[in-house]
Amino acid sequence: MNFVSEKVLSPIFRWAGSKKKLLIEMLETFDTKNIYIEPFLGSGVVMSNVLKYKNFDTIYVNDFNSDIIIFYKEVQENGAQLKNRLKEIIEYYSNLNMEEKTEFFYLQRERYNTFNDKNIESACIFWFLMQAGFNGVYRVNSRGEFNVPFGKREKIYFNESNFDEIQRLIENVQFYNQDYIEFLNNFSDEDLNKSFIYLDPPYLPVSASMKNMTMYTKNAFDHKALTAECGKLLKRTDVSIALSIADSELSREIYQTDFFYNNDLAEIIRNVNPQKVLKVKEQLYTSYNL
Ligand SMILES: C[S@@+](CC[C@H](N)C(=O)[O-])C[C@H]1O[C@@H](n2cnc3c(N)ncnc32)[C@H](O)[C@@H]1O
Incomplete structure (x- = not known):
């Protein structure tokens, strides 16, 4: 499918830092499985476009934020x-x-x-x-x-x-409001074998001043625990995982592991769409080779 000429769905509500700009090219990197799982939904813009452009049978999404x-x-x-x-x-x-x-x-x-x-x-x-x-x-x-x-x-x-289209697309989506670890525990290993998980966790602080800022939730997010959780799932099951995160020394320290391939999203975007210039440096860690 030629995503570039298609219309990208916008977030259903305004949301700082939504993945809209990287989305279309990023979708091409998603593994083909039956079940789509997204534990950090945010604005839901990735889910909406997955529903529009990809062919998963079942979609489960979650966010800690009850609003x-x-x-x-x-x-x-x-x-x-x-x-x-x-x-x-x-x-x-x-x-x-x-x-x-x-x-x-x-x-x-x-x-x-x-x-x-x-x-x-x-x-x-x-x-x-x-x-x-x-x-x-x-x-x-x-x-x-x-x-x-x-x-x-x-x-x-x-x-x-945009609202009408998203309303129609989400008809059969299952929404959860849990901590991501609890949410992932809902799935049997058999389900996970057939699943692709997309992870867009909260931002990692890149500077000391940002460390004091409370973003999204009341408590700071433990990125090391997320890597450990991915490692456990990948060891136990055939699940496929892709995780996007802004590139920094700290994010490389945490996410560069022997179970993830490290891909440069700007590079991926240049290959799909040479006209597009990406200002941010975003990495996509995948459990499968692109
Ligand atoms: C970077 S945002 C996701 C942005 C989304 N991909 C988009 O394009 O709009 C991260 C999300 O993770 C949620 N979150 C933070 N900690 C969480 C946790 N422990 N469990 C589940 N969700 C969490 C936040 O509420 C936030 O909506």
Whole structure:
């Protein structure tokens, strides 16, 4: 398939650092198996395009972040109602001046952090906060409260055809909200033999100042534990694994192991699409030879 000329699906909600830019070429490196497993879903942009362009029979995805999983489950179960509510909030927002927009954003943020029930309304506000918040960043404080400041955006957009297509594609996807190790424990060795796992773990701190930043979740992510988990699965089963991570001395130290091939994603992209220039240095560690 010529992916380059096809249309890439966008993330269903705004998300800083989504894999959209590398996606099409990266999909070509994914191993062919029956089951697709994605333990770190994020915006879900990889899953959506896997559903559109690849032919897995069954798809299991997971994220530790319950806001993401609740949002997707609402799209799956109450997509039409959620869509109407999103349109209402966009319409309301577009008629406010900047001062009112600011006030509205912080009011919704406060409301969001006190929701007891997670439902269509909380899914809608999650989408709005990501859309109107600073740079599509998701960040919570030590109490687990969403604390991203207002992004001062004049307009927020809703890509309806993208939403509709994703809603249709995810009809049979199984969503989980667990820690990735617990999530992977749901699969028997027999299932894993037929599975391809794509891993896009949280960023590794590249500098001392970043080490203090809490990204995504309340606690720092243990990358060494993830490598160990991959090693265990690969020793025990015939599972295929691909893991993408920004290249750095630290990431090489952790992920360069005897069970992973180390591939330069920029190199892969140049081979598929010579016109495309990639600014970031991203590595793809695969358990199989590309
Ligand atoms: C780099 S992002 C994934 C981005 C995604 N590939 C995209 O393109 O949008 C990593 C994700 O891992 C999730 N995460 C962090 N720690 C986790 C854990 N222990 N178990 C499961 N998910 C976790 C975060 O909530 C975040 O959504």
